[in-house]
Amino acid sequence: MIVLDDLDNKLLEHFRGFVVKKDLVRSLKVGANVPVFVLEFLIANSCSTDDEEKIKQGMENVKSILSKHYVNPEESNLIQSRIREKGSYKIIDRISVKLDTKKDVYWADLQNSNIRDGVISDAMVSAHDKMLMGGIWAIIDIEYDAYSKEGATLHPFLIKDIKPIQLSSFDNSRLISKRKEFSKSEWLNLLLRSCGYEPESEGMTHRVKMLLLSRLLPMVEANFNFVELGPRSTGKSFVYKELTPYAVLISGGQGTIAKLFVHGSTGKVGAVGQWDAICFDEATDKIFKERDAVPLMKDYMESGSFSRAGAGGEITGVASIILNGNINQPIETVLQTSHLFSALSDEVNNDTAFLDRIHFYLPGWEMIKFSPDNFTDNFGFSTDYFSECLKSFRKSTYTDTLEDYFTLGSHLKQRDTKPVKKTVSGFIKLMHPDGDFTKEDVREYLELAIEMRRRVKEQLKRIGGMEFWDTNFSYIDKETQDEHYIGLPEEKGSHLIENTPLQPGVCYTSTSDGDNLALVRIEVVITSGSGKLNITGVSNNPVKENIKNTFLYIKANEKTILDEQHSLKNFDVSVQVTTLLGSNVSSGIGSAVYIAIISSIYKKNLKPGLAVLGNISVGGAVERAINFTDKITMLSENGAKTVIVPMDNLNEIPNVPATVLGNTDVPFYSNNQMLMQKGILVD
Structure with missing residues (x-):
C-alpha cells in the first residue's frame, strides 16, 4: 500500500514523469554497485506514478534490464x-x-x-x-x-x-513555472528528497537542512571552492558520486597535472574544463601527485584560469573544487590545539594562500550521522532530471542581488566579498529558480554565506596571525542602517558572552550579593515615545532602583550626554535584565545599563565580548565594584574579551589571576565619557 503525503501529491500533479519514489531506487541499489543516477535513469519513466500496479510492472522491467545488461x-x-x-x-x-x-x-x-x-x-x-x-x-x-x-x-x-546515461535534451521551463505552486519550506523539502534525504526525520532541523542543501552549491555555481570536514558517515561525497553525471570524484593522491589541468604532450585540457565539479575525496590524505599541481590549483581557484608552459597561453575552466575529509577529534579539541584546516593534507593545511581561496567551509561536525530513517521513501525529482536542472542554473547569476538590500561590513575584503556573493547567488538559484524571493530570503542566505566564509578567515587568523585580523564580519541593512555581526557557533563554545561586536543596547556585567555571583545580560530597546522607562526580567527593588537612577541621571544631564535629536523625551526605553549564570541578580549594574542605553539610542555596536563593572550614581560619580576579582574571573571564563572597570578598583589588579588578564583586557574609567570611549566599537 503506497501512502502519499501532500508534497507527494503536489509533485505528481505538477511533475509527473520527472519524479520517482526514492525507496524504489534503494531497493534496486542493494546488491548493485551502480550510481543512483543510473538506476533512476532506468526507472523514471516507468515508475513516475502512484499506481501501485504500474510501479510493480515498471520495477520488473527495470530489474529485467539490469539482470540482462548491467554488469556486476x-x-x-x-x-x-x-x-x-x-x-x-x-x-x-x-x-x-x-x-x-x-x-x-x-x-x-x-x-x-x-x-x-x-x-x-x-x-x-x-x-x-x-x-x-x-x-x-x-x-x-x-x-x-x-x-x-x-x-x-x-x-x-x-x-x-x-x-x-543522462537526458538527451533538457528544458528547465517546467521547473521555473511550477516553483510558485510550492511554499518555501515545501520546496526545500522537495530538493532534499530529490537528494534522497528525508527532511521530516529526526535531527533534521532547519539549519541541518540548509547545510545539506549547501552541498549542491558547487553544482549550480561555477568555480565555487567548497570544503567540508567532519565525522564519518555523514554522506560528504554522496552528492558528487551518486547524484549527478557532471561531477567527478578523485581519490587521494591521484590529482595529476595532466588529469586536472592540461596534458603536457597533447595539450588537452583536463578535468577543470570537462566537469562541473571536481571532488577530492579523503582530502585529509595527499591530494596531488605532483607538488607543481599546488600553484596551478591556487591560480585556478582564484580566477578560474591557469597558465602552463607549452600549453598555449591561459586556459580557463568552470569546475567547482570540493575538498572532503574526516575530522576524528571533537571539534572543541581541534580548536584548542590547532585549527579547522589541520585535518587537510600536509600540502595545503598551513598554506594560507591556498586556504584563502576557499569560499565556503561547511561545518561537517553539525551534520547528522545517517541512519535508515534519514533516507526518504517519498517522491523526489528523478536524478537525471534533477542533475540537468542543477546544471542549467549555472547559466544564471544573482551575485549582485544582496546589494539591493544590504551592504557588507568593512572587515569583508574583496576576497571575502566574492565568496559571499556567490553563495547567496547559489542559494537563490536552488530555492527560487523563478527569481521570486524576498528581502528576508536574501538575509537568511547572506547570514549563512558570511558565516561560512568567516570560518575560513578565522582559521587563517590562527595560522597566519595579524595578516588576517579583520574577522568581525557584518552586514548593514540599507533600509534601517542597522549593522548585524555574524558569529560562529563553534567559536562560542561554552561561552555565554558572544565574541562578536555586541548589538546596540546589549552589554554584560556581573553582580554579587557578598556570597554569590551572577552573570547578567542587559538588553535595551529604544522605541518612539515620550520618555517612559520599562524594566523587565527582574523583581529585585535595589536593582530596579539602580536602573531608574541611571535613567534619571541621563535624563537630567542629557544636554551634555545627548544631542537634541536623540533626547529621551522622544523615546521610550525598555531594559531587559537576564541572569545567565549563578544566583539572582544584585545591585551594581548601573554602568552597564548606562552604556547599553546610550549605544541603543545612537545605534552603536559595542566591542566584542564587552562587560562593564561599577555603578554610576544619580550625581554621576563612578562607584567602585565589590568582589572585583571574582567578577572579573567569572566574566573572563564565560567569554568576556574586554571588562571596563572603575578606576577605584585599580589597586586590586594584582589580585586578578594572570591567566584571566592574559585572556581579557581590563581598561579603567573614571567618568561616563571614558566609559563610552572604551566601550563603543570604532568603525
Missing part, C-alpha cells in the same frame, strides 16, 4: 563470454578511455566488465570526451571480432555505440 564485477567473465557467443551485446557499464601515444590510438576500458583495451573510434572519443576524464556510465553496444588485431595482439572487443 563478479560476472565479468560471464559477460565477456556472452558478448563472444552472441557476437554483439548491449551492456550498462562505466567506460573510460586512454590514449596510447606510442601507437597513436585510443583504448577503451570497461570497469565492471573488466574489458581492457577495447577498440574505439576517434570520432566516438571526440563525441564523448569525458571518457578521457575518469569515465562515464553509459548503455554500450559492444561487438566481438576474433580477427581484430593490433600487430600480434588480439583486441576482440569493439565499441560500436554509446548512449550516455
